Amino acid sequence: MMDENRIEGAARNFGGKIQDAVGAVTGDKDTQARGQANRAVGAAQNAYGQAVDGVRDFASDQPLLALVSAMGIGVLVGWGPLRTPSQSSAGVGPPYRMLMGHPIKMGYHSDGGDITVINPWLNFSTMMTGKNLAGQPILGDQALTRPEVLRLATAANKWFIWEDDLGSIEVGNHADLAVLDRDVLTVPEDDIRKTKSVLTIIGGKVVHNDGVIR
Numbered sequence: 001m002m003d004e005n006r007i008e009g010a011a012r013n014f015g016g017k018i019q020d021a022v023g024a025v026t027g028d029k030d031t032q033a034r035g036q037a038n039r040a041v042g043a044a045q046n047a048y049g050q051a052v053d054g055v056r057d058f059a060s061d062q063p064l065l066a067l068v069s070a071m072g073i074g075v076l077v078g079w080g081p082l083r084t085p086s087q088s089s090a091g092v093g094p095p096y097r098m099l100m101g102h103p104i105k106m107g108y109h110s111d112g113g114d115i116t117v118i119n120p121w122l123n124f125s126t127m128m129t130g131k132n133l134a135g136q137p138i139l140g141d142q143a144l145t146r147p148e149v150l151r152l153a154t155a156a157n158k159w160f161i162w163e164d165d166l167g168s169i170e171v172g173n174h175a176d177l178a179v180l181d182r183d184v185l186t187v188p189e190d191d192i193r194k195t196k197s198v199l200t201i202i203g204g205k206v207v208h209n210d211g212v213i214r
Contacts, residue, residue, distance in 0.1 A: 013042030074105030074160055077152070081126040081133045081193075093139040096127060100148060107160050108152040124149050124184075125193040133193070146185050146192075175204035179212060 016038030023032025077094050086092050099106050110120060126132060130143035144152075155167040165173045179199035184192055200208035 009042045009044070009046030011042070013039050013046060016040075016042055074107065075099060076107050076109040076160065078109045078123055078127075081122045083132055083138050084134075085136055085138050093126075093130075093142060095142050096139065096144050097142040100144060105156075105159050106152060107157040108149070119193075120153065121195040122193050124153070124195075125189070127152075128192060129189045131189075150184070174202075176202050181210075 016035045019035025019038060020032055021035070023029065023035055077096060077099065083092060108123075110118070110123060122133065126138070127144050127149045128146050130137055130139035132138050158164060158167040166176065167173075169177060178197040178201075181196050181198050182191060182194075184195055187195075196210075197208060198210040199206070199212040206213060
């Protein structure tokens with residue numbers, strides 16, 4: 001059932017457009033001003049109603065996630081590229097795509113070196129392609145796009161560590177960056193896992209330099 005704010009907001013916005021037009025034609029600035037105000041209020045009310053509907057649908061489809069999100073809890077995801085598909089399904093990994101479609105906070109974690117490989121690009125490759133290191137599909141339809149995975153491993157993680165000045169290149173942030181040896185947004189799938197940093201800067205200091213700076 002559609003939230004009543006969406007209906008009322010749409011109606012108020014439409015009425016405001018008529019008032020605005022009438023005021024403009026007749027030169028009645030008061031009518032035009034009321035119309036513009038009703039348009040703004042109606043649009044805001046409609047947007048609120050859409051948000052309410054979105055939360056309602058989310059809670060109905062994924063009640064546990066809705067509860068976790070409402071409690072201010074996020075989800076760190078990351079899954080080993082050494083996993084293998086089961087006999088009954090190739091989709092044995094986390095529901096990355098489903099989680100990306102919901103408002104719950106989401107970031108990346110490596111799962112620890114005692115469980116999976118340390119190299120993050122092996123994990124990223126699986127999340128991006130849906131395949132393990134043997135080339136077997138293990139994520140079903142839950143793989144993410146390359147920009148989505150990169151964001152999870154950088155800017156999205158700032159929420160989990162309570163730091164606002166990390167994870168993205170912008171004024172006021174720490175000077176942390178890595179220069180990669182290839183464009184991971186365009187290289188063939190099999191090349192993603194081969195990615196490495198040729199220059200790493202943390203806090204404005206060079207901590208790794210593979211001949212980039214001489």
